[in-house]
Amino acid sequence: MVLDPLLRQVLAAMLGIISGGGLAYVLFYGRLSGEHAGAKRIEKIAAINGRRGVDARAGGDPTQRRKQIEDTLKESEERRNRSSKNVPLHIKLEQAGLSWTKRGYFIGSGVAALVSAIATFIVAQNPLIALAVGFVFGLGIPNWLVNFLKNRRLSKFIDEFPNAIDVIVRGVKAGLPLVDCIRICAQEAQEPVKSEFRKMIETQTLGIPLAEAVEGLAARVPIPETNFFSIVVTVQQRSGGNLSEILGNLSKVLRDRKKMKAKINAMSQEAKASAAIIASLPFLVLIMVYLSAPDYIQLLWTTSQGKLLMFGSVLWMLAGILVMRKMINFDF
Structure with a gap:
């Protein structure tokens, strides 16, 4: 089947935009999302809060008990850092x-890369x-899929963990x-808490x-x-200590x-909707103008100046989307 040259150029431009966005997502998402810094901050706060909560209930010799708790927290934090x-x-x-x-993952990634490259x-x-x-x-799509399913x-x-604590x-x-x-909990809880607690019992x-x-x-479940x-x-x-009281406080905190x-998600929905609309407007305008006046818009991919402008616009738009994503995503 022979495609129209103009349609082929449009498809090539769209595939180039998608490829550039996916490549930028794979390379720069970890730095721009702030997940690593947020995880480190959460670990520090957790260690401080755990130390304060236990010290407040400590009995016997306060100095010796405090030192023992600090050593325990330090060992736990070092072990988590090594595993992370x-x-x-x-x-x-x-x-x-x-x-x-691992073999199936790499085979699937190779097949996806080969099929997509041949089709393109x-x-x-x-x-x-x-x-x-x-x-x-x-490289990008399989990694994104694994991260999506993980999240x-x-x-x-x-959602289910506080019920198990209760x-x-x-x-x-x-x-x-x-x-x-x-x-x-390993028998009665909902998934995935049920399977994780079962692994803990088996261990x-x-x-x-x-x-x-x-x-x-x-x-296995790297969350605060x-x-x-x-x-x-x-x-x-x-x-030692009153385990029921401590776990009760933990359940309340969770x-x-x-x-x-939930409150953060509700308050940020308006900003997310605005970001989605703003990000989709250039593509919608491109399609509408092409349908109404193709000779006018095709200068963007038929001339060198148009290609340069379109490439710069895509990069600028991608930077704006990443900035909006950074501003909208809140971590606590």
């Missing part, structure tokens, strides 16, 4: 709730554009051991201490909520964080 650096691919796939293997070359007849599209589909699974975990609190108040309370059954099993939960839970259980296992997140 250079996360292996199989851990990322597990965090996303996928049963893929057939349409655009340009090997450079085809190579760029294949690069984006081979969606973590969001479900955050079950543990009621069980501890009724006189059940902490392990039995966690086992009840503890093999002879690993409960504190380390809970730290494994924080490593599991970090708080790990700190509470670790400090209680090593230093629900307050959930309410705050």
Whole structure:
């Protein structure tokens, strides 16, 4: 099938824009989103709050107890820092709730890159554009998909996790051991809390201490909520304390964080809608003008000056979208 030259140029321009945006997303998203700095700040605040909360309830020798708690928190923080650096691919796939293997992931990425590059070359007849599209589909799209599924699974975990903490609190108040309370959550809770608590019970059954099993939960589910839970259980296992009261306070904190997140999302919806409209306007105007006056708009991709202007506009528009995304996304 022979495509019209003008239509082929339009498709090539659109594929080039998509490829450039995807490549920029893969290369610069981690720096612009502020996730790394936010994660470090959350870990520091969690350590400070955990230290203050335990110190306020400390009994016996305050100096010795405070030093013991500080050592426990320091060990936990160092262990989390080591586990958070250079996360292996199989851990990322597990965090996303996928049963893929590393080999299957790489094979799928290679197939996606090859198919997209061949399709782009057939349409655009340009090997450079085809190579760029294949690069984006081979590296950017699979990575984006894994991160998307991971964030969606973590969001479900955050919604269900306070309910599991409440079950543990009621069980501890009724006189059940902490392990039995966690086992009840592993049987009755909703996914993905159910599967994560089951892994924690299986790890503890093999002879690993409960504190380390809970730290494994924080490593598999890297969110502040599991970090708080790990700190509470670790400090209680090593230093003692009223576990039901501490977990009750933790449940209240988790629900307050959930309410705050919902409030932030509600307040930022207007800004997100405005950003989406502003980002889509240039493409809508391009399509409408092309349908009404194609000779007028095709100068953008038939002349060197037009191509330069369109390339600069795409880069400028991409920078504006990233800035708006940075301003809209709130972390706490």
